[in-house]
Amino acid sequence: MTAYAPGFPTWAELATPDVRESERFYRELFGWYLYTLTGSLADYQIFTLGDVQGPEVAGMHQLADDTMAPEWTCYFRTDDIQATLDTVRAMGGRELSEPTDMANLGRMAHCADPEGADFALWTPYDFEGAGVRDEPSAMCWTELASRDIEGARRFYGEVFGWKAVDRSYYAPEYTNWKVGDWSVAGMVPLEEWWPADFDPHWIPYFWVSDCDATAARAAELGAVVHVPPIDIKPGRFAVMTDPCGARLAVLTPVAGSRSEPYGSGDAEVI
Known part of the structure; x- marks a missing residue:
């Protein structure tokens, strides 16, 4: 990836204790692989594929x-963080952090939608975002879990200009969001089968070659x-x-669905 259009997911960032x-x-x-950027406020770790020379993934x-x-x-991605934050507030969301320059990398801000699901905005300077996407061990999708489907559709439609399209995946009411003809994110309703402590939230999806083996390995490594x-x-x-x-x-x-979840037109509907 060399550039991202406005409204596209560009990066995933882990905050950990x-x-x-x-x-x-x-x-x-x-x-x-991992290397550290040392800044004036705190160290920041960059995950890459392969080694230190590999593309950044998170x-x-x-x-x-x-x-x-x-x-x-x-x-x-947004070309105007302040204007996007103004829309976030006008639509009932919150600004969680003021726009901040991250050295020569770009400008960022954190915010939350009306249900409290937080996300971040990014305007690049020298760093566009993830250097690879839609490949094994890289991010391939972003998804919101929400209790207010119609409210979230209105909110993100105004904030990012996303168009909401109904899909029948694993939820009876799955939302596929598009920028033009391109699918960029999804939304699933929080229902009774979700864990009770799961509040509205965004999560990244990472591409793996064997979901069952990866889930089993994750459990061995301490995941739930x-x-x-x-x-x-x-x-x-x-x-x-x-x-x-x-x-x-x-x-x-x-197999053969490289354009899914990210994809153009209606070719993504399988």
Whole structure:
């Protein structure tokens, strides 16, 4: 990936109470390498594929204090962070952090939708975001779990200009969001079969070659698998929390479906 259009997910960032434990888990699970950027505020870890020269796939930082919950944060591209934040507030969301320049990398801000699901905005300078996507061990999808489907459709439609399209995946009312003809994110309703402590949230999906083997390996490494491997039209997926409690999902796409979940036109409907 050399560039991302506005409204597209660009990056996934892990906030963890234990950097070493998280490094161990993701190195073992996805084969990621890690290097550290030293900044004026705090160190920031970059996960890459292969070695230090490999493409960047995700970021990680230490939680500021023990009262904060471990989580993966999904970043979305915008050309005007302040204007996007104005829309977030106008639509009932909240600004969680002011726009901040991250050295020469880009400008970011954290916010939350009306249900409290947090996400981040990114305007790049020298760093566009993940250097690879839709390949094994890289992010391939982002998904919101929500209790207010219609409210979320209105909110994100205004904030990012997304068009909501109904899909029949593993939920009776699955939303596929598009920018133009391209699918960029999804939404599933939080229903009774979800764990009771799962509040509205965004999670990243990572591409794996064998969902069952990855879920089993994750459990061996200390993860808790909340949604065991299950087949859906785009492939086979599982949802888990890592050993520190951050939520993520893994997906093995069906053969020949490289354009799914990201895809153009209606070719993604299988």
